[in-house]
Amino acid sequence: MTRSLIRPARLAAIGVFALAGLIFWVSFNTAQGTNIRSDDSMLRLSDLIQDRSRDNAQLDSSAAALRRQIDALAQRDDGSTAAQKRRLGSLEKHAGLKKVSGDGLAVTLDDAPTNATAKVPGLPDPEPNDLVIHQQDLQAVVNALWKGGAKGIKVMDQRLISTSAVRCVGNTLILQGRVYSPPYTVTAVGDRGKLRTALDKAPAIRNYLEYVDAYGLGWKVEEKNAVTLPGYSGTVDLRQAKPVE
Template identity: 40%
Template sequence: MEHDRPPPPGRSFRWRLGVPLVCLLAGLLLAATHGVSGGKEIRRGDAPRLVDLVRSTQSTVDRLTDQRDTLATAVRAVHGRGAGAALSAMRNRADQLAEAAGLEAMHGPGLVVTLTDAQRDANGRFPRDASPDDLVVHQQDVSAVLNALWTAGAEAVQMQDQRITAASAPRCVGNTLLLNGRTYSPPYVVTAIGDPQAMQDALAAAPLVTLYKQYVIRFGLGYSEQVSTDLRVAETPGPARMRYAVPAGPVDY
């Protein structure tokens, strides 16, 4: 006949001691959790959820968009009311001046002038008596070419890929060109629409261009003129902004 194996000595004592201890620890944990959460959901608390923030922001955007559209419709309904012929004349005049102001692209016959830094000779050397300043295109060289082209009656001028207007100010920084916040390296290409012969004559008569051509011969700087029957000059990017105005007197529309 088999008898049940008696428990090992001390087991019942450990069991009686462990159960109350576990219950006590569980109670302490629950009390600590309740204290941290303040009786609320511990994962969320008082902080808004991301999805709620997104929904609130989207609602604000939608409301402001509707408000903008309403105001734009009201402005369009009022704009020009009663102006009639005067407003139409002003718009026609603005269209006529847009081309001269560089707001529209142009194409036609003209001249392309290219300036570039000196190149090394067959042995990979520059002239011995040349200083670094003798071997690069300077701001005065670029300005001399631009001024000569304008003097010859150029209708539109572009340098690199940008239209040259009254607000343009080409600046040379070292051996690079800074134009309207963008930096360019040589060769510098100037495209001008107008009478090619008149522009060539103006370049030949310009003292600073003549001086540059002497450096071309002496130190190997680059210079070329190319006549074309159909050149394209880009429009000025972005709207034209007037910084100040001076009354010009009565305008005959």
């Protein structure tokens, strides 16, 4: 019975690895100078990645439902005391496995129009890379929100945990085996004043805002009341780690 319950989770992992292989292949070709916006093979590959992303989302949902069943059975039969269960619940909450609610902020970043020109006199016309959201832009927002004391963060519809990695290939976001296109929304629960202050103080975000003013990249910060972030439902297996020196 246990093997049949775990099998969908393994299928989800296989799907993630397959998608990762495709991502590396795309990155290699992009490094060789391929025009990802016009090359036909890139466009076909993009469609394939989108299909795999939808498959992964369905497998993630199925695996999450099975994990909830397994957890419920384990908690019923593990013989833990009430204090131990409370301790486990607290650890799961801090690890991002439980939903969290409260006031917060939502930050949205978006590409500039493809025909954008310099909005400030004297600036050169933008290069293509000046008009799109990059990995470091999203990571800067996430890092600033954590620094501002966020109790939880989600990017798009997925909760972040300690092993989550924000990765961009071309003008798409790859997050935990799923693919997203801009605009990108990062939502955090926490003290809104501290979160906004952390955003304002981050050097990388100040640099991004210069491009917002110069070329029209999208930037919006919204205050949220009683927002709820879902618990992370993917695998939590740590496959590799290196101690900080």
